Amino acid sequence: xxVYDSARMADVLAPVGYRPVDGPxxxxxxxxxxxxxxxxxxxxxxSELGRxxxxxxxxxxxxxxxxxxxxxxxxxxxxxxxxxRAPYVDMVFGPQTFHRLPDMVxxxxxxxxxxxxxxxxxxxxxxxxxxxxxxxxxxxxxxAFLAVQEGCDKFCTFCVVPYTRGGxxxxxxxxxxxxxxxxxxxxxxxITLLGQNVNAWHGEAPDGxxxxxxxxxxxxxAELDGLGRLRYTTSHPGDMDDDLMAAHGEIxxxxxxxxxxxxxxxxxxxxxxxxxHRAADYLRVVDRLRQFRPDIALSxxxxxxxxGETDADFADTMALIERVGYAQAYSFKYSPRPGTPAADMDDxxxxxxxxxxxxxxxxxxxxxxxxxxxxAAVGTAMTVLFDRPGRQPGQLLGRxxxxxxxxxxxxxxxxxxxxxxxxxxxxxNSLSGRLTAPAANQDAHAALEVTA
Ligand code: 5AD
Ligand code: SF4
Numbered sequence: 001x002x003v004y005d006s007a008r009m010a011d012v013l014a015p016v017g018y019r020p021v022d023g024p025x026x027x028x029x030x031x032x033x034x035x036x037x038x039x040x041x042x043x044x045x046x047s048e049l050g051r052x053x054x055x056x057x058x059x060x061x062x063x064x065x066x067x068x069x070x071x072x073x074x075x076x077x078x079x080x081x082x083x084x085r086a087p088y089v090d091m092v093f094g095p096q097t098f099h100r101l102p103d104m105v106x107x108x109x110x111x112x113x114x115x116x117x118x119x120x121x122x123x124x125x126x127x128x129x130x131x132x133x134x135x136x137x138x139x140x141x142x143x144a145f146l147a148v149q150e151g152c153d154k155f156c157t158f159c160v161v162p163y164t165r166g167g168x169x170x171x172x173x174x175x176x177x178x179x180x181x182x183x184x185x186x187x188x189x190x191i192t193l194l195g196q197n198v199n200a201w202h203g204e205a206p207d208g209x210x211x212x213x214x215x216x217x218x219x220x221x222a223e224l225d226g227l228g229r230l231r232y233t234t235s236h237p238g239d240m241d242d243d244l245m246a247a248h249g250e251i252x253x254x255x256x257x258x259x260x261x262x263x264x265x266x267x268x269x270x271x272x273x274x275x276x277h278r279a280a281d282y283l284r285v286v287d288r289l290r291q292f293r294p295d296i297a298l299s300x301x302x303x304x305x306x307x308g309e310t311d312a313d314f315a316d317t318m319a320l321i322e323r324v325g326y327a328q329a330y331s332f333k334y335s336p337r338p339g340t341p342a343a344d345m346d347d348x349x350x351x352x353x354x355x356x357x358x359x360x361x362x363x364x365x366x367x368x369x370x371x372x373x374x375x376a377a378v379g380t381a382m383t384v385l386f387d388r389p390g391r392q393p394g395q396l397l398g399r400x401x402x403x404x405x406x407x408x409x410x411x412x413x414x415x416x417x418x419x420x421x422x423x424x425x426x427x428x429n430s431l432s433g434r435l436t437a438p439a440a441n442q443d444a445h446a447a448l449e450v451t452a
Contacts (some may be wrong), residue, residue, distance in 0.1 A: 001095075001194055002072060003146040006033045007138065009071065009098050013332035014103045014137045018258050024055055029067040029105070038335040045074045046217035049086045056088060060113070061199035067091065067108045071098060073164035077339070079122050093121040095150070095165050099132035124166045130175060139186035142416040143387045143399075146183060148176050148203065148217065149195025154236060156263070157274045157341040158303060158334060161196050168197060171364050172204035173212050173220065180221050189418065190229035190385055191221065199235040199244055222253045228418055229385060229401075233259045234301075240275050240285045249292035256293050257327070257403045260285070265320030266313035269306050273342070279320055286324055297327035297373065297402040304357030304362055305334040307345035321365055327373045327402055328429075329366045333359055367428050374426035375402060381436055384405065384421045386414050399430065407432040 009031060010020050024030045030052055035041040049070070056066040069091035070082055083092070090108045093100070104119050111118075114369075151165040170357050180191055193214075195201055195240030201214045212220075214232065222230050230253045237260060248254055260282075264270055267278045303316065321329075333355040336343035377400070384406045386398035396410040398419075407430060408421045414435075423433040 001145075001147065001196065002033050002035060002196055004047050004147050005072070005095060005098065006031075007136070007140060008133055009033070009101060011134050011137045012099060012101045013105070015134065016105060018105075020138075024052060025061065026064075027066060028064075029069065030055075031069040031071050032070035034070060036073035036077050036164050036297075036337070038332060039337070040335070042074050042078070045070065045082075045087060045170065049082075049089065053086070053088050058235070065113060067105065069104075071095075072344045073160065076122050076162060076164045076408065079120055083118075083120075091119040091121075093119075095120040095126075096124050096129055099129040108196075118169060128169065129172075130171050136179070136182055136186070140188060141184065141387065142187060143190040143192070143385065144183040144186075144188035145192050146176065146179055146386065147171070147193050147194045148214075149198050149201040152197045152200075154197065154276065155274055158306060158337065160337045160340060162338055165196055168200055170203040170211075172203045172206075173202070173217055174206040175204065176207060176217065176219060177224070180224055180227070184224055184226045187416065189227065189416070190231065190387075192228060193217070193221070193230075193232040195232075197236050197239065198232050199239040199241075200318055206298070213241060215241065215245075215247040218244070218247050218251060218254055222251045227253060230254045231257065233432075235260050236273075237262065237282045237285050240289075242288070245285075245289050245292050248289060248296060255401045255403070256295050257297045257299065257401065258289060259299040259301075262320065263301060263303050264306060264313065265317035266309070267316075269309055269313045271344075272308055272332075273303075273306060279316065283320070283323060298324060299403070300324075302329060302362060302366075303334050304329040304358040305350035307334070307342055307348035307350065309334075309350055309358075314362075318362065318365060321362070321369070325373075326366060326369050327404075328370050331359060331362050331366065371428045373402075373425065374428070374431055377402075377404065377423045378426050378429055379423065381420050381422050382431075382433075384408065385418050386410060386416065389415070405430040408435055410435055 021027055031044060032048060034045045052068055056068055059066045067090045070089055071093055072095055075092045078090045082089055091104050093332060100121060109121050124151050149170050152161045153168040153170045155162050183191055200212050202211045215380050262282045263273055265279050270278060382400045384398040384400055386396040390397040390407045394409055395407055396414055398406050400406050406421055420436040421433040422436050423431050425432045
């Protein structure tokens with residue numbers, strides 16, 4: 001979402017004369033778009049600010065000016081602390097106000113050189129920024145993000161999102177479809193619909209008559225000419241309705257991969273996390289998805305060491321992982337976040353060394369599963385969307401339908417196209433193989449998704 005937001009900030013700033021540059025060294029403005037989800041991410045902001053302060057000084061000594069801004073969820077949650085710890089920061093704003101950037105920049109410009117501009121905008125405005133953002137200026141390339149939903153009303157006890165991004169909001173379908181059309185016209189072959197809680201999306205239908213759910217929206221986006229692939233992330237198990245799950249069996253462009261965080265396999269911990277589902281509910285969703293799309297690959301987020309987590313709770317998480325069989329996953333040590341209920345469960349915090357041990361065991365199991373999943377691809381042919389140059393010259397890197405990273409020897413002319421690759425080698429986090437057809441015979445737009 002931050003990658004998407006940063007691209008939209010560039011769109012907002014283009015009309016007032018700013019364009020993105022490669023590095024911060026000589027920039028007229030530097031915006032740090034920040035994440036507050038775990039302590040590590042938030043701490044990075046302050047170390048990065050120290051580095052930028054030196055660049056700002058150097059530029060001032062040459063008679064220039066660098067506007068320094070902190071955007072995103074750290075700005076939202078820690079505006080006062082930023083002001084205290086880094087008074088040389090000119091602007092602090094949150095994820096819901098960046099459509100006001102031109103006005104903020106004008107105010108920063110008007111401040112006397114060397115003075116602290118002190119611009120703060122971390123309110124949750126009544127208006128939606130989506131009604132004020134200009135159309136996308138720059139192409140996102142072959143694989144594009146499109147925010148359809150933001151914020152969250154779930155209030156999991158460990159999570160800052162409902163406080164930093166605000167309450168759940170669904171964009172109307174009409175604006176989403178128009179943006180999808182523009183992304184495709186700009187070269188996107190793959191679109192990923194984004195939301196903190198994307199499957200809770202329930203936006204106004206294009207004709208204004210009633211509301212759609214995400215399954216209906218995916219069907220409408222899939223019908224747009226020129227789109228090869230469709231994905232969505234991130235979903236909450238409680239919002240996986242039958243229409244959305246059925247869409248996986250019906251829409252050819254909808255990739256057979258779902259990121260479906262469970263966080264824990266223990267009902268006791270899930271209740272303490274206020275996840276509003278039990279382990280069995282999650283497994284039912286997984287089974288139902290597999291009914292509609294037997295080859296669907298699953299991914300998840302896990303938190304180890306949530307306050308009060310015992311060895312038995314952790315064993316339940318390991319058992320759930322064994323039962324599901326993941327293609328990939330993200331896992332984290334529980335990180336207490338200021339202002340969230342779990343951070344106040346002082347008496348029950350799990351010791352650091354226990355967290356470390358549990359995370360290592362969990363990641364070892366997930367890595368084994370990922371390697372097994374990748375090995376099963378060896379010998380099959382997969383359609384790969386090449387979206388970047390590979391590590392070696394003459395190589396491209398892309399994604400399989402199941403989100404695996406795939407390397408293959410291919411010329412730069414294949415960049416941005418779908419191509420069939422026969423998989424020859426599997427590592428824990430990537431595959432490699434060779435193209436099945438020479439360049440002349442490949443029609444990128446007509447290539448079929450092969451999900452052997
Ligand atoms: N500590 C550790 N992990 C967290 N996440 C969210 N909040 C915390 C926290 N306080 C993880 C969850 C979520 C992912 C985006 O980040 O697993 O799904
Ligand atoms: Fe955070 Fe996701 Fe829970 Fe919402 S559903 S509070 S975004 S973890």
